[in-house]
Amino acid sequence: MTIDGFYGIIPAGGVGSRLWPLSRADAPKFLHDLTGSGRTLLQSTFQRLAPLAGEQRIMVVTGRAHRSAVEAQLPALTDANIVLEAEPRESTVAVLLAAAILERREPGVIVGSFAADHVIGDERGFRRAVTDAVAAARTGKIATIGITPTEPAIGFGYIQAGEPAGVPDAPRVTEVVRFVEKPSAADARTYVESGDFLWNAGMFIARADVLLAELARTEPELRAHIDDLAAAWDDQATRGPAVDRLWPQLKKIAIDYAVAEPAAERGGMVVVPGDFDWDDVGDFSAVAKLHNGALGADRLAILSGNATVLADGASGIVVSTTDRVISMVGVRDIVVVDTGDALLVTTTEHAQRVKQVVDAIRRSGNATVL
């Protein structure tokens, strides 16, 4: 029941510093179970793609430091399906290097790239959207899945949908008019009211060669480096020297700028509306909401392995990786994150400010806890 010729790519990078001190350099967001499902975000992403691509056809791109954690979490992942980054180089390198390696192994392959640290509620809806996106990719387009907005969020980029793209068997697919960066509150309201705008969730589905051709137009030097790396990749004797020589030269650029936006301008992008529950779990307020529900303002979410949490008149979320006794008394909309060497106390309202905290800690000389 998998999709013919389809390969999943999971770029697993990014610390998720708004989720500090749970998420940190040596244990980033995607390695954590933030939903209480018993699976980490990476494991959920992998399992979501498995019915579409097959467990043997999912490639994970991650930092060298996370290799053992990723392999431990994904026993089905083979050596051929893990790409280790020598240093973080942003999303273009992560996705296009994987695409180039796969294209050499299997010319004409269709790849779909999905972040390792998002949460999707309705897996059937997700599979329908990916199926439509692959159909569009077969026509030579670059497809993205845009999430139907549930509120005028200002934390996401938007995609403006246009006319139907005429993809056989996938009538929901439309042209992309343009991508919009994170908007003002007023613009966000206008977008959502228009019904033409979708959230950009960073999901890209295309033939690998189409992505690479787009990169050749916008960033020819980066494209050449990626080609050289891909050519050397599958031979242990050549991979190391190629990485040592080329990695430092790889340009850091987001795939939105290097591929998606230029492709949209040329009319090469299409979008599938994703009407499934989706969350990028950007901060602890989002984690609390995932657990307590939008209406669960009076509940306390507890993510705790070995800690004992005693709550009395408390709401919000408490996360612990310790085995301490934690008492929460009369605190509303609270966020408590308790780890061995760091403690965060804030509120769901201020959860976004954790990023500034992380910056302050770096300046204070306590970077070992980051």
Next chain:
Amino acid sequence: MTIDGFYGIIPAGGVGSRLWPLSRADAPKFLHDLTGSGRTLLQSTFQRLAPLAGEQRIMVVTGRAHRSAVEAQLPALTDANIVLEAEPRESTVAVLLAAAILERREPGVIVGSFAADHVIGDERGFRRAVTDAVAAARTGKIATIGITPTEPAIGFGYIQAGEPAGVPDAPRVTEVVRFVEKPSAADARTYVESGDFLWNAGMFIARADVLLAELARTEPELRAHIDDLAAAWDDQATRGPAVDRLWPQLKKIAIDYAVAEPAAERGGMVVVPGDFDWDDVGDFSAVAKLHNGALGADRLAILSGNATVLADGASGIVVSTTDRVISMVGVRDIVVVDTGDALLVTTTEHAQRVKQVVDAIRRSGNATVL
């Protein structure tokens, strides 16, 4: 400059469960520095009495488990000046046993008993009050020092002052009309407005033989046991057997019931108004207030040895005995108490409820953190 024939008694008992998880069975409130002065409450109490009694004339009554901590904190304390309780037996045993031991060593001695875990701001005012109280004690009265109320608190007992007691050189000393238990809010307001009521701070100053005579009237059996213990106390050969035989039989009763209230009814109690800053530091809200001041609603008090505290838009208090990095973001009137095995998060408004938390923890089977 010390007072002739005066001996200080410091009953150092009571866990202070509203200050959990800082204060706990093996490290009760009086062993902690809650004021940021660099001295624990016990050390401050001792140093406050030293100019009045002399360092060699202060007796500490505490549990066997706290012997080494007390001796470490009070290097001037000799073996003769520490009374170890086999089991906690309430304030009558603590104060009257010390008084009985001292009376045998020094007939006619005047003792003054002061809790180990209160904070007094104005030491000069305290010394004036004790001096007046000793003058009253010399006339055969039992004297107490009543704190001039600053608000209609419902957490303290009150003392109603009556006519001047006619103590030579101490015209402020008055008769005690009656003791009142913790009142309703309405009664407390009436008391404070009347100007006749003082807070009962549990300070008692009297000739040891007068205290013991009062106990003989109200609790003759307890008085007899205390006499027997005192007679056996100063000989190592007899103390142990006497403690083993008598301690289990000692009645648990507060000195207020066994001595002070009955004495007041018979016209034997007098009170000295204590117009100095006094606080029993009953909960973390009081600790915060000690640090931030009554008007410091927007400040964050930090009691932390090795922890690094980073605060942004936070007020209230954070107490830590760990070496963690603690970030407090946008939390108002918060109380965070961070220890190795337990964490408390509440607000200054709900700080009193910590006692219920402790009860809940005991029921939950996590008593090791208490």
